[in-house]
Amino acid sequence: MERVPHGSEPEAAGIDFSANVNPETPPGIEAAFQGSFADARTYPDDTAPAYRRAAADYVDVDPGQVVPTPGGLAAIRLALSVTVSPGDSVLVPYPSFGEYAREVRLQGGTPEFVPHDELLDTDPSGHALAIVCNPNNPTGEAADPDRLREFVAESRAADTPVLVDEAFLGFTDQPTLAGTPGVIVARSLTKLFGLPGLRAGFAVSTGSLRDRLERARLTWNLGVPAMQVGTQAMRATEFIDRTRKRVRQERAQLVATLEDHYEIAPSDAPFLLLEVDGSVADLLAAARERGIVLRDARTFRGLDAHVRAAVRLPSENRRLEEVLLDV
Template identity: 30%
Template sequence: MSRQTKFIPVREHLLKVQPCKHGGLVRKSSQQYGIPESQMLDASASLNPYGTPFDHPYTGLDMDNILHSALKRMGQYPDNRYVEFRKAAAGFIGKGMTAENIIPGNGSSEIIRLVAETVIEKGDIVLIPSPTFSEYEQQCSIFGAEIRYIKQDMLPDVPDEILQDARLLFVCNPNNPTGKMFTRKELEKLIDKCRENDVILFVDEAFIELADPSQTIVDLVQSNDHLFIQRSLTKAFAIPGIRMGFGVASVRIATLLNNARLSWNLGCVAEEVSTVLMNMEGGCYSRYLVESRDMISREREFLMEKLERRGFRPLESTVNYIYVDISDLSMDSVELTERMAAHGVLIRDCSSFQDLGKHHIRIAVRTREENERIVDCIRQVIQEWGREQAILYLERNLEKARDKGSLGSNKECNYYPCHYEGQDCTFCFCPFYPCQDERTEGKWITGSSGNEVWSCLECIVVHEPAVVKKMLSVLTAEGCTQQAIKKVWEQVMEPRLCSSQ
């Protein structure tokens, strides 16, 4: 008889913690769909589309030289004080910060983990505005926090009755995934309310260098032990494979967190690379980051316009990604994401964010050429999906028509009436699309990507009851095959179109 384990020797609440599911998407998609990694376009990761500083000769930076310098120290333990890194970080953000305000981190997740483990007791209430970055919940749950979600639109005026029971409040600014950013002035009132209610305010400024760094509130930590700021370098410099970031707090809190953080949490490569990047002249206002923000603004406007013309509902954004409501699209976010990945374009399905369902996606702003590829891929996926739906609807409606005859007005159709009252909707999705025959009143139009696409907007032929009846007589006898559809065109559509000339 086998011995059964009666308990697992870890804290019970950890059994409910889910692992991080993100990262490595390019490799996984490449393997799944048989597309070389070099041909995958990753618009799911919100990185600086301007490229790394090493891509721009005017920065004078050479990655090979930096790595060579870093690897000289490979045989040594890092200096856990990270003096040069902390000085560079303080100079990078400015605002009177010093090295004593800086806590080095191996990316944003480690910074979140550090704050969670140093301030949270089991059962403490953590407030997380929804939707937002999932790592807040992930890391706080590990330490037994009770997670309470509030709506994003409660910010920045969170009521005192909600704050008074909380230990920690997270604010992502600009927010991921919505792209909304609060101004410095808007957050000042929330900072005061949190201090009055003894709540620690964690403000994640991971994307602020790519939006508007003038709105940072890092300097307000100096006299406020209830305020903590997180900054990430991987997004701004487009180097997510080298984990680097830092926290900013009052000297007293920063000292405590530096004492508590994992020893040697930055390796020699991450330390060297991030120190060099932060020491670029101008800091957050270096030529590289100024040009990055200009490019993002320009390309975001271009992509927003193209997405709106596709019937999607993109939300206004301040940063290098766009949050899109696709609830009017018949496809959900999971299917759209998977179909685009099969074509080599990755976007972010937002169903993993809190309580969003399957109606939202996030698309990173990329270069003009890449943005055009994203839009073209959306067009292609929707067109392919439409053809598939045409066959599915045709087969379904033929089955009904065999019993009832034509479906008539079919007011249950999502698109009724697309042309006129009383139309016959047996063929809601035209089996001939794209027929490319202008006698139908269909025509070529310029698509949002600038390419020519076939539009059926003015065609009413397949909704005419007499035409439907003749089409059904052929298809019910011969079945839903490409050969039968071709026969319908020759025997029904051609005579109808010729008679209208």
């Protein structure tokens, strides 16, 4: 299987708008990371009780429903490993996160691609799994909560589990589906808390699905630094509220400034998808020359004239506006 292209250029000169990562981190996180060193010299507690409790409080479920994973993608792979067998078909949205199709194929399954805005109207019968990205990446819109729950009910009736990737839901005020029967929720801590290299996340499910996830996960799959830093981050409620407010205000400002020059997809996420009238390659190169790194969204299935830009800090966003209005 080929690797899937992603954003993020740590060594890039300029401001990296290609990865949807919070440019800020919760207070005290660096000290928590440094303080984890001594405990990291022994094997971690495989039950991760404090981490599970923090995650449970974070999404309002019982700690027993939480399955720790090293990042959201690990939760996605774990979910597919216990639901998809060779020859199975899986409903996969597009354009959306490219790893879904790759992970389905790695399990021997076949992705059945459905437009992301039509997936909730698709019959889930006969599929081993249905995948929903909420909010969808790279378009940015969150699913209607009532329609999403209706789809979950339809899927349960069809005996089709639903995997809901909530990697960016923490940036919004939208309700989580964590703890909903028939659903596996995948959560990532690294984006909202600005720590993509930490690799911390978790899955949430109930009943037999939860039991299968817990039995299948790797032993010691979450390191001590990820446990301790993640536990503290998930309790940083003031930081979360402040981040949501900033993202909401800055996203609205970016749209108001750029909408007369670009077609912008409606977004509830910390990023915007822009349709380019002209050469995407030329825009990417011109922006890079002026210190702005954008995500080439042509790598997403179904897109051929788009770039994606993260919503960052106010001063950085003003620079993005300046460059995009001038290239």
